[in-house]
Amino acid sequence: MRRIGLNIVGFIFLIGAISVVPGFSFADTNKIKEFTIRNGAPFNEIADNLKAEGLIKSKILFKIYSFITGDINEFKAGRYLLDSDLSLSGIARLLASGPKETSVAVIPGMTLKEIDDKLSGNSVIKPGELINFNIGLVKNDYAWLAGARSLEGFLLPDTYNFTRNSDIKSAVEKFLDNFDKKAMPLFAGDLKNLSAKLIIASILEKEIPDYGEQRTGAGIIEKRLAAGMALQVDATVIYAKCRGRFISCPQLTALDYKIDSPYNTYFHAGLPPAPISNPGPKTIESALGAVKSDYWYYLSDPKTQKTIFGKTLDEHNDNRALYLLKK
Numbered sequence: 001m002r003r004i005g006l007n008i009v010g011f012i013f014l015i016g017a018i019s020v021v022p023g024f025s026f027a028d029t030n031k032i033k034e035f036t037i038r039n040g041a042p043f044n045e046i047a048d049n050l051k052a053e054g055l056i057k058s059k060i061l062f063k064i065y066s067f068i069t070g071d072i073n074e075f076k077a078g079r080y081l082l083d084s085d086l087s088l089s090g091i092a093r094l095l096a097s098g099p100k101e102t103s104v105a106v107i108p109g110m111t112l113k114e115i116d117d118k119l120s121g122n123s124v125i126k127p128g129e130l131i132n133f134n135i136g137l138v139k140n141d142y143a144w145l146a147g148a149r150s151l152e153g154f155l156l157p158d159t160y161n162f163t164r165n166s167d168i169k170s171a172v173e174k175f176l177d178n179f180d181k182k183a184m185p186l187f188a189g190d191l192k193n194l195s196a197k198l199i200i201a202s203i204l205e206k207e208i209p210d211y212g213e214q215r216t217g218a219g220i221i222e223k224r225l226a227a228g229m230a231l232q233v234d235a236t237v238i239y240a241k242c243r244g245r246f247i248s249c250p251q252l253t254a255l256d257y258k259i260d261s262p263y264n265t266y267f268h269a270g271l272p273p274a275p276i277s278n279p280g281p282k283t284i285e286s287a288l289g290a291v292k293s294d295y296w297y298y299l300s301d302p303k304t305q306k307t308i309f310g311k312t313l314d315e316h317n318d319n320r321a322l323y324l325l326k327k
Helices: 002-020 044-053 058-069 088-097 113-123 168-180 194-207 210-225 236-240 255-257 283-289 312-325
Strands: 032-037 078-083 101-105 159-163 295-300 306-310
Touching: 002 044, 002 088, 032 044, 058 088, 078 088, 113 159, 113 255, 159 168, 159 210, 194 283, 210 306, 236 295, 295 312, 306 312
Parallel strands: none
Antiparallel strands: 032 078, 101 159, 295 306
């Protein structure tokens, strides 16, 4: 019995010593590899995947080491970038500590593509993963997504903490959980009008900076829709011209107003088919609290960003000459 005990102690000591020797690796090659642990993955699955990726040579030694150190039940879900030259202990420590977190601020009015750019620029996801995400994968978990065409409009502006190299579905669910918590109560269960109100809010976010003025703008949009008038919103044309981006989009030209896109509200009557940005809670409140007025038109003063309202087309044209066409 004593000899067996000494052999076990010696074996454990050997595993510990090997795992911390600089340059010693259980991997075959010296390359960076992406490794993912899914939510709820058992240890055996993690170890099998590590071995299959060539990151460890022995599943048994990895299990023994993880058991001794107490890491065996501590490995955290997420995506990792692992150097296959890492020692066994190095891999175990990284998986137990979890993927590194990074804070990302999503600004009101950012679009799906602009958020994808920001997340990928911060190494949260790969470029294009958010843009190309299959919304059908999460529709069953969020009833209010039933009629949605894409995630545009549902990525609620806020500051988020993401793990780097996040699983895209987990990242999307973080956005949608936040929308469910902070935006859905504003609709008070009115799912019938959610889509239209969210589209209007997305327009207001890009067109009218002042929250008080947004309510009047929402009233104008609703009145024009009811009258069958074209909305003639420049922001929707920008969205069409630069294919879902406002950042670095060139100024509109006369030809741009003739773009044949369902998002061109000069060319097509009614609302665009989906939101053109991701509005914040205050702007959603403005869309839901539209104020009726005698106004039918509005424009923004380029200098002050103040919204100038007009009751008639003549008054609107006068405002255009005064604020937009003056040299």
